[in-house]
Amino acid sequence: MKDKFYNYICQLQDEICESFTSIDGKACFQEDLWSRAEGGGGRTRIIENGAVFEKGGVNISAVHGPLAPAMQAYFKIGEVDFFACGLSLVMHPKNPMAPTVHANWRYFEMYDKSGAPIDAWFGGGLDLTPYYLFEEDAEHFHRICKASCDQHDPSFYPKYKVQCDAYFYNQHRQEARGIGGLFFDYLKADQERNLEQWYDFVTDNANHFLEAYVPIVTRRKDMTYTDKEREWQEIRRGRYVEFNLVHDKGTLFGLKTNGRIESILMSLPPKVQWQYDHQPEENSAEAALIEVLTSPRDWCKTNS
């Protein structure tokens, strides 16, 4: 399963990077190969200063070795070995009308000190962070999320949608990071599904990613915008930074377990502002975004 999933994310990285390069039309992804002293490494691909994408990364990694103490504490387990591989992507478009997108699909194994497997699971999902709300974009994104779930189990979409809203939440601001999508974790073999079936679900979800995001960025990338709208995007990107640095478990574990810093922090937006106590005007487009982040909506209600 390790090799099968790793091979899958390798080709997925190629496919996604090709698609984004073609959309951008100006910048290319730069590749950095890196290795980790404790075992494994990764292939980081970054795009910067593009015509469409101001900054973004589509990274894969496969790492293994003894589980770091911080992770032992988190998983409430003793000294074990682990293997983890996955693809993580974050794309920050330049145009404030085009949303930031994040996705991650990962596979994790644990072994006891004799090398015997103890546990194995998949995790991941995808989510959208608009700066201006276009309901048709949110509906489209969620419709594809739902479609990728429904063929596996009709209970998946409602469950993983709610988990996404709960996870990508800036508790200290009492608002969601974006309009959500899917978030799943600890997908383990059980009476209902073996690991192969979870592989089918997770890769099927990843295969829907471009269909979920590309039409949105394509129709927003050339819209006109004002300096004020760009400023709003930069202020909202500040909330993205706050989530990733204060709340995101993946980022924090990476920073605390000697991960490759530049690959982890590629998720941070290129230009960001913090203004004191910035409040959107009443009944503005900016206020409409805050409204939907404060009360997550059921985006598939009319389309299900």
Next chain:
Amino acid sequence: MKDKFYNYICQLQDEICESFTSIDGKACFQEDLWSRAEGGGGRTRIIENGAVFEKGGVNISAVHGPLAPAMQAYFKIGEVDFFACGLSLVMHPKNPMAPTVHANWRYFEMYDKSGAPIDAWFGGGLDLTPYYLFEEDAEHFHRICKASCDQHDPSFYPKYKVQCDAYFYNQHRQEARGIGGLFFDYLKADQERNLEQWYDFVTDNANHFLEAYVPIVTRRKDMTYTDKEREWQEIRRGRYVEFNLVHDKGTLFGLKTNGRIESILMSLPPKVQWQYDHQPEENSAEAALIEVLTSPRDWCKTNS
């Protein structure tokens, strides 16, 4: 002691704000009074878009009530009541040649549920974060820090200087946030010093703050700079954000204990950049800064 120290920080806030307003010459501090449901409140004073200060805050607060569970865990104590008051300031100058400064002086009391005092201590310090290194600035700042310590105890400066370097450290980057200053905490009555003597030390330290920073910002605020130098400042401000959101205990406790978000996050710089794997050119002024952040120096060696 509560009232005495609170009265002190009230007048200190006035004095510091007056000095900064006069240096800026364009913008004024805006004041926000706030109260906290659980008890107490604060007086937040923010300056933005000034001629010298792009963003900054000089805030006081005095809060009390039951100690929040996150703080109970941190202090390894059960359900107690607390009182805390202090002044916190962060000033981000516009000119990349002028350093950001941070300072905090605080007093904390704890009581059992009958209201009997259990513990009381002072904490605080000041530290400087340059974007370009001027050795005379670092030496001046540390000389004043040392002077404010030496009249109380010659052991204070070396001890609190090292604690400052250790505290304001971006572990994940393996570099200091800035060139340090002083950091002290848990200054409690003991055989050597009673709480009055700690009050004298802490307020004396705070009384030296303007002498430590004002000459520096005054000689840097009108220096010419290039777009590239401004860009470097914005990238380095990203490290400031990383420290405050990932490592700073004050910020994290504030966010986790229902503090006033906008007063806590006033510390974040106004305009910030993250570029992938940005590296300064060899032998550049930018590289000289990184060098000193990687290996903290003894700034008082030649002046002591």
